[in-house]
Amino acid sequence: xxxxxxxxxxxxxxxxxxxxxxxxxxxxxxxxxxxxxxxxxxxxxxxxxxxxxxxxxxxxxxxxxxxxxxxxxxxxxxxxxxxxxxxxxxxxxxxxxxxxxxxxxxxxxxxxxxxxxxxxxxxxxxxxxxxxxxxxxxxxxxxxxxxxxxxxxxxxxxxxxxxxxxxxxxxxxxxxxxxxxxxxxxxxxxxxxxxxxxxxxxxxxxxxxxxxxxxxxxxxxxxxxxxxxxxxxxxxxxxxxxxxxxxxxxxxx
Amino acid sequence: xxxxxxxxxxxxxxxxxxxxxxxxxxxxxxxxxxxxxxxxxxxxxxxxxxxxxxxxxxxxxxxxxxxxxxxxxxxxxxxxxxxxxxxxxxxxxxxxxxxxxxxxxxxxxxxxxxxxxxxxxxxxxxxxxxxxxxxxxxxxxxxxxxxxxxxxxxxxxxxxxxxxxxxxxxxxxxxxxxxxxxxxxxxxxxxxxxxxxxxxxxxxxxxxxxxxxxxxxxxxxxxxxxxxxxxxxxxxxxxxxxxxxxxxxxxxxxxxxxxxxxxxxxxxxxxxxxxxxxxxxxxxxxxxxxxxxxxxxxxxxxx
Numbered sequence: 068x069x070x071x072x073x074x075x076x077x078x079x080x081x082x083x084x085x086x087x088x089x090x091x092x093x094x095x096x097x098x099x100x101x102x103x104x105x106x107x108x109x110x111x112x113x114x115x116x117x118x119x120x121x122x123x124x125x126x127x128x129x130x131x132x133x134x135x136x137x138x139x140x141x142x143x144x145x146x147x148x149x150x151x152x153x154x155x156x157x158x159x160x161x162x163x164x165x166x167x168x169x170x171x172x173x174x175x176x177x178x179x180x181x182x183x184x185x186x187x188x189x190x191x192x193x194x195x196x197x198x199x200x201x202x203x204x205x206x207x208x209x210x211x212x213x214x215x216x217x218x219x220x221x222x223x224x225x226x227x228x229x230x231x232x233x234x235x236x237x238x239x240x241x242x243x244x245x246x247x248x249x250x251x252x253x254x255x256x257x258x259x260x261x262x263x264x265x266x267x268x269x270x271x272x273x274x275x276x277x278x279x280x281x282x283x284x285x286x287x288x289x290x291x292x293x294x295x296x297x298x299x300x301x302x303x304x305x306x307x308x309x310x311x312x313x314x315x316x317x318x319x320x
Numbered sequence: 321x322x323x324x325x326x327x328x329x330x331x332x333x334x335x336x337x338x339x340x341x342x343x344x345x346x347x348x349x350x351x352x353x354x355x356x357x358x359x360x361x362x363x364x365x366x367x368x369x370x371x372x373x374x375x376x377x378x379x380x381x382x383x384x385x386x387x388x389x390x391x392x393x394x395x396x397x398x399x400x401x402x403x404x405x406x407x408x409x410x411x412x413x414x415x416x417x418x419x420x421x422x423x424x425x426x427x428x429x430x431x432x433x434x435x436x437x438x439x440x441x442x443x444x445x446x447x448x449x450x451x452x453x454x455x456x457x458x459x460x461x462x463x464x465x466x467x468x469x470x471x472x473x474x475x476x477x478x479x480x481x482x483x484x485x486x487x488x489x490x491x492x493x494x495x496x497x498x499x500x501x502x503x504x505x506x507x508x509x510x511x512x513x514x515x516x517x518x519x520x521x522x523x524x525x526x527x528x529x530x531x532x533x534x535x536x537x538x539x540x541x542x543x544x545x546x547x548x549x550x551x552x553x554x555x556x557x558x559x560x561x562x563x564x565x566x567x568x569x570x571x572x573x574x575x576x577x578x579x580x581x582x583x584x585x586x587x588x589x590x591x592x593x594x595x596x597x598x599x600x601x602x603x604x605x606x607x608x609x610x611x612x613x614x615x616x617x618x619x620x621x622x623x
Contacts, residue, residue, distance in 0.1 A: 154426075201424055243448055
């Protein structure tokens, strides 16, 4: 087995580190799904996973292939309607950690998953919000997992599907959004925090330079004075990811 | 007791009319492809298709020319890619543009909730400052009469038809579901006409022995259809697994208009109904999808 982790594996590993035992997490599709199941298999066995499909307290035996996988229901603590999930679990304020990805993100953590180009005449039609808007509004901590490029990290999103710290000139406090907003952005090159509601690079992956990160970003980035180096996943974690959690490479492409 | 059992062909012919709004509910779980395919075979037109996650079945109805409008909150092939027929009808290159009305999941669910509860609108803490509210005029904001805070509202939705797929129902339409519910209860109560589609038809005594599992009561149901395997390629908890390989393979089929139409010719127009569709399935695939039992203890309803 190659011991060098791929960017996807680094992202899943770094995202998993943000999850603590007993956190109530709203698990999203794709890499976040893998990160949550990795955290549960390693340092956070009591991670409390909720899926927007209505499955609560899930301990899936297989890596769910979608957020509505039947394995989420088997052995879960509760299955509720989606109306209950969004009203009583999310809007009520029970969700500690939310996870999002997207096609575009700006320096305030606003995310676009709706269209590229104009809304009425889009160049590319993307899937839309799903639960993303309300997850961004209500989660106490919001983790964003996205690969970096000038196309994805943009000065201005073509469309704001999910609110970050400041949108159209107003802060989320002024708009009355109860959740804490984006807390970390985990990319394939670095990790960002938010300072004064704006992205700031605080960690670099081993061997990655500030110049490389800036070159992959469509806006001028702020860097912490001394960014730390992100921990590399060890052989045990890689084996777990490759052989147990995602043997078919559903997420680790 | 009214016997509402009909064939899928009869139920759709009697219930779904051109120009009406239709919900085929289910979230990943219990998506009634059999009803969608019958609507295609009966060549319904100008439908407004409503669903949180349009999924492959709505994309097929769009490709077959059944839809004039889509009301939705997430349009993709979950975990795989895009809905390509929908994209071909909504992107700038589209010749014949499909009308869309877009929410987030919570917003569209709230429209069902208002419709189901007989209220004119539903409040939710959401959307303030976000572009979803700017591009959808139906989303409005009010000041809370008690606290003064800004609350988003969405109008009630009363679809003409809701199709609910379930594990079991009796001939009156009392429908029992376990596993993920989606928004089946809310869309059924919101709808004017409800079709229940069941993997198994059971005696009413079976329903009565476990009444907590009933999510749709027969009193709001117009027709009941017995359609085993009716949710494939989605799944039915305790019956068959999601055919993930199909969803993956669909990406390639749906990207190409010719392959897409060839699929519809063979698996939709080319069969009389679900039984024939199932016969076309590979035996190995059916064996792989068959659910492995995980029985629960059951409960004591005595007093």
